[in-house]
Amino acid sequence: MRKYLPDELENVSIRHILQYFYDTEQALILYEDEIVSSAVSRNMPTDNTFFGLSVPEVRERFISDRSELGKTTVLSLIAATEADFRVDYLSRVQARKKDKISKAFRQLFREKRQFAALDKDLLRVWRDSDRELESVTNPFVEALKYRHWLAHGRYWLNRVNKSYTPENVYLICENLLNAVRQRHIFYGGQG
Amino acid sequence: MQNTDLSSPEVRKAGWEAIGNTAPAVKLTEFLRKKKKESETAERSAEWKTRKQQWINAVNALYTRVEKWLKPSIDEKTVFTEKKDILIEEEHIGSYSLQSMFLRIGTETVELRPVGALIIGCRGRVDIMLRNRSVSFVLTEDDEWKIVGPRPDVRYYPLDEEAFGDVIMQLMQ
Numbered sequence: 001m002r003k004y005l006p007d008e009l010e011n012v013s014i015r016h017i018l019q020y021f022y023d024t025e026q027a028l029i030l031y032e033d034e035i036v037s038s039a040v041s042r043n044m045p046t047d048n049t050f051f052g053l054s055v056p057e058v059r060e061r062f063i064s065d066r067s068e069l070g071k072t073t074v075l076s077l078i079a080a081t082e083a084d085f086r087v088d089y090l091s092r093v094q095a096r097k098k099d100k101i102s103k104a105f106r107q108l109f110r111e112k113r114q115f116a117a118l119d120k121d122l123l124r125v126w127r128d129s130d131r132e133l134e135s136v137t138n139p140f141v142e143a144l145k146y147r148h149w150l151a152h153g154r155y156w157l158n159r160v161n162k163s164y165t166p167e168n169v170y171l172i173c174e175n176l177l178n179a180v181r182q183r184h185i186f187y188g189g190q191g
Numbered sequence: 192m193q194n195t196d197l198s199s200p201e202v203r204k205a206g207w208e209a210i211g212n213t214a215p216a217v218k219l220t221e222f223l224r225k226k227k228k229e230s231e232t233a234e235r236s237a238e239w240k241t242r243k244q245q246w247i248n249a250v251n252a253l254y255t256r257v258e259k260w261l262k263p264s265i266d267e268k269t270v271f272t273e274k275k276d277i278l279i280e281e282e283h284i285g286s287y288s289l290q291s292m293f294l295r296i297g298t299e300t301v302e303l304r305p306v307g308a309l310i311i312g313c314r315g316r317v318d319i320m321l322r323n324r325s326v327s328f329v330l331t332e333d334d335e336w337k338i339v340g341p342r343p344d345v346r347y348y349p350l351d352e353e354a355f356g357d358v359i360m361q362l363m364q
Binding site for chain 2: 056
């Protein structure tokens with residue numbers, strides 16, 4: 001059997017990513033407190049990175065850091081969900097399963113190999129095979145526009161009109177993965 | 192326009208609980224911050240008043256020195272000075288009034304603007320600005336005004352008449 005996936009995958013679950021976000025955010029909050037406290041207590045901070053900054057400037061910097069952390073977390077959550085769908089796709093192709101979705105994927109693989117698009121190919125197969133999944137794929141596909149903007153370095157004006165945060169993106173991804181797992185056999189990750 | 196700043200408390204709680212956590216992490220920090228603030232005594236408040244007054248005095252002393260350094264130019268009407276009240280709001284200290292100093296030199300106006308007394312690693316900061324350029328003067332622990340060198344290699348240099356002149360020339364070049 002031809003193998004399209006490595007023996008050991010390094011993809012992580014969306015749950016792990018959201019927990020990482022909370023841990024890191026908490027660490028930033030504690031660091032900010034330490035720096036601001038040094039101004040209040042007139043002690044020299046442990047490093048001179050913040051020397052000469054006012055408390056509002058320090059706060060602003062940490063707000064920006066947390067916002068950046070939020071954006072990278074959103075990117076990681078969507079990427080991890082994409083990885084789950086791609087692992088499922090390649091696993092089905094590799095295992096030569098006989099179910100409807102696996103057959104559709106094998107056909108897709110003959111045309112596009114590993115380069116099948118997530119939205120227009122993989123999720124289309126899922127939606128075509130099970131119309132009930134549309135309600136959970138649509139919010140995810142919407143969020144992909146935002147992911148696209150993030151992944152390409154935000155060099156164009158972002159026109160996505162929705163606010164995406166780690167929590168609401170986690171819930172979008174979780175809803176999609178749960179719905180697929182509840183209704184079908186799914187070979188992507190354990191997220 | 193979207194952003195990825197913090198979620199609303201409801202969405203935050205939903206995300207936090209969705210991964211099996213039982214109590215919102217950030218709430219504890221906020222709670223502890225609040226408790227810490229509440230425990231500040233009247234004594235602490237008196238200390239803040241003293242710090243604020245020392246800071247205001249230091250800014251006024253800086254302006255006096257600047258006027259002394261610029262006296263020949265002020266006397267020959269090359270430089271005109273003016274002061275205007277500004278409102279500063281700082282954590283612990285609250286809001287208070289202080290003056291910005293303006294140096295009008297031909298068509299240019301250089302501003303010395305106090306930033307505040309709560310500054311990391313020192314006792315206060317005044318920025319000297321012209322258009323989009325600025326240099327920071329900080330009040331050190333020894334109650335001396337120093338010039339902060341460019342980041343990230345943060346160093347400071349004594350603020351004397353010669354150094355002040357260099358700053359003005361650097362800003363106006």
